Amino acid sequence: MRWLLEFYKKNMDITGRELVRNAIQLQEVERIPWVPFVGVHAGALMGISATEYLRSAQHIIDGVSKAVEAYAPDGIPVSFDLQVEAEVLGCKLNWAENNPPAVVSHPLLEGVEIEDLKIPDRNSGRIPVMLSAASTLRETFPDIALYGLITGPFTLALHLMGTDVFMRMLEDPDHIHQLMEFCCEVSIFMADAYAETGCDVIALVDPMTSQIDPFSFETFVTPYVRRVFDAIRNSKALSSFFVCGNAKQNIEVMCKCGPDNISIDENIPLDYVRDIALQHKISFGGNIKLTTVLLMGSEEDSMRDALECMDTGGKKGFVLAPGCDLAMATPPGNLKAVTQLVQDELLQGELRASTASVSEVQKLDLSDHWRSDKVVVDVITLDSSSCAPCQYMVDAVLRACKPFGEAVICKEYRIKEEEGVQMMATLNVMNIPTIVIDGNVEFISQIPPIHEISERIRYYLENKSG
Amino acid sequence: MENLLSEIAHCIEFGKINLASNYPPDLKGKDGADELTLMALEAGFGPGEILESGLMKGMEKVGIKFRENKIFVPQVLMSAKAMSAAMLHLKPFFLSGEAKRKGTFIIGTVQGDLHDIGKNLVSMMVEGNGYEVIDLGTDVTAEQFIRASGQYPGSIVGLSALLTTTMANMESIVKELKEQVPGSRICIGGAPVTKDFCDRIQADFYSPDPQGLVEYLNEMAS
Numbered sequence: 001m002r003w004l005l006e007f008y009k010k011n012m013d014i015t016g017r018e019l020v021r022n023a024i025q026l027q028e029v030e031r032i033p034w035v036p037f038v039g040v041h042a043g044a045l046m047g048i049s050a051t052e053y054l055r056s057a058q059h060i061i062d063g064v065s066k067a068v069e070a071y072a073p074d075g076i077p078v079s080f081d082l083q084v085e086a087e088v089l090g091c092k093l094n095w096a097e098n099n100p101p102a103v104v105s106h107p108l109l110e111g112v113e114i115e116d117l118k119i120p121d122r123n124s125g126r127i128p129v130m131l132s133a134a135s136t137l138r139e140t141f142p143d144i145a146l147y148g149l150i151t152g153p154f155t156l157a158l159h160l161m162g163t164d165v166f167m168r169m170l171e172d173p174d175h176i177h178q179l180m181e182f183c184c185e186v187s188i189f190m191a192d193a194y195a196e197t198g199c200d201v202i203a204l205v206d207p208m209t210s211q212i213d214p215f216s217f218e219t220f221v222t223p224y225v226r227r228v229f230d231a232i233r234n235s236k237a238l239s240s241f242f243v244c245g246n247a248k249q250n251i252e253v254m255c256k257c258g259p260d261n262i263s264i265d266e267n268i269p270l271d272y273v274r275d276i277a278l279q280h281k282i283s284f285g286g287n288i289k290l291t292t293v294l295l296m297g298s299e300e301d302s303m304r305d306a307l308e309c310m311d312t313g314g315k316k317g318f319v320l321a322p323g324c325d326l327a328m329a330t331p332p333g334n335l336k337a338v339t340q341l342v343q344d345e346l347l348q349g350e351l352r353a354s355t356a357s358v359s360e361v362q363k364l365d366l367s368d369h370w371r372s373d374k375v376v377v378d379v380i381t382l383d384s385s386s387c388a389p390c391q392y393m394v395d396a397v398l399r400a401c402k403p404f405g406e407a408v409i410c411k412e413y414r415i416k417e418e419e420g421v422q423m424m425a426t427l428n429v430m431n432i433p434t435i436v437i438d439g440n441v442e443f444i445s446q447i448p449p450i451h452e453i454s455e456r457i458r459y460y461l462e463n464k465s466g
Numbered sequence: 467m468e469n470l471l472s473e474i475a476h477c478i479e480f481g482k483i484n485l486a487s488n489y490p491p492d493l494k495g496k497d498g499a500d501e502l503t504l505m506a507l508e509a510g511f512g513p514g515e516i517l518e519s520g521l522m523k524g525m526e527k528v529g530i531k532f533r534e535n536k537i538f539v540p541q542v543l544m545s546a547k548a549m550s551a552a553m554l555h556l557k558p559f560f561l562s563g564e565a566k567r568k569g570t571f572i573i574g575t576v577q578g579d580l581h582d583i584g585k586n587l588v589s590m591m592v593e594g595n596g597y598e599v600i601d602l603g604t605d606v607t608a609e610q611f612i613r614a615s616g617q618y619p620g621s622i623v624g625l626s627a628l629l630t631t632t633m634a635n636m637e638s639i640v641k642e643l644k645e646q647v648p649g650s651r652i653c654i655g656g657a658p659v660t661k662d663f664c665d666r667i668q669a670d671f672y673s674p675d676p677q678g679l680v681e682y683l684n685e686m687a688s
Contacts, residue, residue, distance in 0.1 A: 094580055099629055102580045163583055166540035167547060170481070170489045211539040211583070245657065249535060291630045291658050327630040391661070391674060392533075 016074030020145035021200060024238050024261045024283045026317040032310050034320045034342040035147070035285070036335055038067040039080025040100055041326040045070065050328060051095040054081050055126065060133040061140070068141060070332055071339050075145030075201065078134045078194075080325040081126075082151045082205055085186055086159035088125035089117055098328045106162035114178050117160070119189050127193070134197035145201060147240070148194025152206020153183035153224045166211070169220055176220055184224035188231045195235035202232045203240040203263070207324075209254075210245030210267075217253045229258045240285070244324035248272065255280035265290065265323025270312045278317060285319035288338065295327045299337035306338045307351050363426040370438065375460045377401060377410040378436040380420065380429045393433040393447045400453035408457055470509060471519040474502045474552065478524025478594070481544025483551050489544060500551040513559035514566065517596055521552055525594030529677035539583065546590040553593070560598070568596040568687045570621035572614045574606030576635045581628035584656055588624060591676035597683060608642040615647045622683060625669070627656040637667040644668070651686065653679055 019033040042063025043053030053059045060079055067076060083101050087093050090112060093101040108114065120127060138146055157165050157179050169176050191202045209221055225241070232239040241259040243250070246267035254262055255277055263285035264273050270287050277284040286309065288294060293305045309320055320342060326335075341347055370376055379397050381390035394412050401408045413420040415432065423429075427436050435443040435453065438460050443453070476482075477499040480490050484500035497505070499521075506516050528545045531537045559565045571592045575585045582604050593599045600618060602610055611623055623643065627633050636659075640652050653671040654664055664672035673679045 096578065099578075099632075104580055163539075163543065163586075166543045169540050170544055171487065213538045213541075216538070216540060249538075291633075292660065292662070295630055395678070 015143035016072075017143050017145045017200060020075040020319060021238065023317060023319050024201065024240070026281065026283050028316045030315070031345075032313065032315060032318055032320050032342060033074035033145075034071075034339060035075035035077075035145070036067065036071050036073050036338075037077055037080055037322050037325055038064065038071075038073075039077065039325045040098070040328045041330055042067050044328045044330075045332065049097045050099055051097065051101070054079065054100065055129065057129045057133040057136070060129070061136050064133070064137055065140065068144060071335050072343070073144065073339070075147060075319070077147040077149050077203070078137060078199065079130055080149055081130075082149070082155060082207075083159070084126050084130060085120065085151045085156055085190060088120040088127060089156075089160060089186070091159050100325070103159045106160055106164075108161040108179070109164065114175075114182055117182055119182075119185050122193055127190075131193055131197055134194060134199055138198035146199045147201045147203050148191075148197070148199035148237075149203045149205050149242075150187055150190040150194065150228075152204045152209065152242075153180055153187050153228070154212075154221050155206050155208040156183040156186060158208045169212075169216060173219070180220055180224045184227055187225075187228045191228055191232050191237075192235055195232065195237040199237060201238045201240050201261070202235075203242050204228055204232075204259070205242040205244075207242075207244040209250060210243055210247035212250075214249055214253045217250050222253060222257055225257045225259075242324070251276045252280075255282050261285060261319065263287075263319070263321060266292075267323070270309055274312060274314075274318070283317035283319065284313070285321045287323045288321070290323045290325075290327060290330075294322055294330050294334050297334065299333050302334040302337045303341045303347075303351060306341055307348060310342075310348070311352070362422060364422050366426060366439070371409065373464065374406070375404070375408045375457050375464070376438055377408060377457065378423065378427065379410070379412045379433060380424050380427070380436065381412055381414055381433045389445070389447065390433045393435065393443075396447055396450050397435060397453060400450045400457060403454070404457060404461070407461060470502060470506045471511065471516065472523070473497075474499055474506065474516065474520030475523035475527075477502060478521055478545055478548050478552070479527045481541060481548050483544070483548045498551065499548040500554075503552040503555045507555060512565065513556045516552075517556060517565070517567075521549055521556075522595050525549065525591060526677075526680075528594075529591055529675075529680060533675045533677045539587070542587055546587070546594075549590060549594045567598045569683065570598045570600060570618045571624060571683065572600045572602065572611065572618060572621050573624040573626065574602035574611065575604040575626045575628070576632055576639055577605055577607050578635050579627050579629055579632035580604045581626075581656075584628065585624075585626040588626065588655065588676045588679060591680055592624075592683065595680045595683070608639045611639060611643050612646045615643065615650055622651045622653065622686060624653045624655065624679065627654075627659060630658045633658055633663065636669070640667050640669050653682065655679065 019029050023029050023033050040050040040053055043050050045066045046063050081100050083093055083103055086103050090107040091103045092105040094104045095101045194202055229239045239259045240261040240263055241254050242263045244265045248268045251273055261283040262277055264287050266287050266289040273284050288305050288309055293301050379394050397410055401410045413423040415421050415424055431444045437456055442456050482493045482498040484498035487498055488494055528542055532542055573585055573589050575582055589599045589601050600614055625636050627636055636654055643650055652669045654669045661672050671682050
């Protein structure tokens with residue numbers, strides 16, 4: 001029994017910081033670590049504006065401390081502000097009450113040349129605010145993993161040159177390489193500075209990469225971010241690659257850049273990211289829904305969504321986190337509910353069981369649903385308004401049905417609603433989204449070309465009249 | 467000579483702006499949307515015909531490829547640039563009333579929000595599909611939308627937002643606009659926006675991509 005005691009002792013003692021570090025390094029963990037991405041949200045906890053919050057090291061220290069107290073996180077970012085570097089480099093910012101500031105001017109479009117830009121020093125702009133907050137938080141919370149967030153080089157390039165970057169990539173690639181070279185140096189500088197304060201994880205946040213294709217990514221992003229990740233490794237910190245937005249097409253090339261971890265938002269299915277990341281021996285994190293669940297949903301919604309993430313993510317190589325920067329007005333109760341769930345395995349089990357009971361739903365009597373003279377097309381979705389594949393499938397079906405007019409009855413069933421769940425069970429549908437025609441499962445998950453749907457409808461229609 | 471119009475469509479689809487542009491590599495040294503549109507006008511094609519069988523044909527393909535994740539923002543922006551080069555030659559005819567457009571679309575990023583990539587993509591896809599676009603820019607208030615709606619009767623309004631917090635402003639703009647301009651039609655879009663949200667704030671239409679909006683406008687115009 002002694003081994004059991006020792007095992008317990010070891011696991012009782014494990015800190016959140018170790019949990020995060022272990023998960024990021026793909027070691028099996030007893031409990032999934034939870035890292036709420038608290039940025040300006042901490043300003044709301046303190047009752048001050050985003051502007052006041054992000055301009056003061058003391059506010060950031062107090063705000064993060066409040067968040068630690070409220071959410072008992074295993075890891076937390078020092079701050080979430082992708083405008084710090086841009087501001088130092090001459091971009092004008094528009095400050096807001098409820099949001100991080102926005103970049104409103106692009107120096108490279110206003111006569112400044114790339115050669116004129118200088119790597120910032122540690123006293124420039126708000127860099128000392130962030131670094132001193134990081135140092136103090138490191139001392140105050142030795143048991144929590146601290147994340148230092150740096151602006152990714154591609155997003156920084158967009159700040160400096162505006163959307164012209166996109167066109168010049170195609171028209172004048174050398175120019176963009178020159179710009180990326182500079183932005184890469186800035187990222188390495190910031191990564192080193194955060195690593196020195198003792199941050200465990202340096203997160204390179206590069207949301208604008210979601211707007212480009214994998215080939216452009218490999219050409220204009222990979223060579224540079226790879227150097228940043230190498231530098232982070234040399235500084236003995238761990239690295240994470242954050243991307244907000246739908247970057248599904250780039251997950252593979254992101255993994256090939258050599259980060260320790262990638263973190264994504266709800267635009268990308270977590271299982272998709274998990275499979276690719278683990279294949280590349282990289283850990284992953286995400287993707288509790290920021291707006292529809294954490295901001296607008298209930299505590300129960302938040303727990304259910306978090307549980308789904310946890311069950312998909314598993315205990316090896318997964319960090320539970322929101323998709324991106326938490327909205328300022330996120331109700332604290334929703335985040336506390338997630339904390340409670342993470343720490344209480346029993347609660348996880350109960351919640352899982354209550355979800356499972358959905359599969360024993362009462363089946364529907366569909367005898368009135370079918371028609372002798374019309375084709376009935378049922379589309380089973382999560383909800384076409386929040387799930388992009390569902391939306392495109394419903395769209396494709398509607399367009400395919402339209403030419404048939406009255407001869408086809410088409411309806412979407414959302415499994416967010418009880419009727420949808422019942423319909424799914426009754427029609428023996430196993431995947432979302434699925435197209436069922438006259439009770440036969442015809443198309444699963446993949447969105448078929450419209451003419452293929454039309455062909456199937458025509459086939460059923462002809463069999464009726466014949 | 468029909469070829470000229472399909473060549474214009476090809477230039478729009480692949481983002482060939484003019485003779486001097488190096489992009490796309492396989493059209494290097496060839497005429498772009500700029501030159502070909504001038505040639506088409508000289509050859510006697512009507513501006514409406516050039517718009518419909520040239521620009522719109524190309525733009526529709528861009529919209530579909532973007533929706534299907536076959537191309538991304540950089541490629542769409544090149545197509546936009548090619549289209550603007552062509553429109554420069556056609557605009558005088560539309561302004562003088564010599565050629566007609568399908569309708570008017572007023573667009574802006576809502577108050578508090580300064581993001582414009584999405585809004586600009588939508589503007590140019592809508593313009594490229596034969597509509598006059600009134601772009602009110604970013605950080606646009608309800609009053610500005612109301613004023614523009616009054617100026618362009620029968621127009622459809624589009625609201626864009628990229629931030630969860632500015633989505634809330636969409637709600638108040640929709641409400642005020644519907645009160646002040648009864649019967650106005652409002653479409654909303656942007657990364658955090660969903661169909662659910664659209665229904666909740668009683669806007670008329672939501673699409674996750676520009677092509678969906680173009681199809682909606684076409685439906686309304688027909």
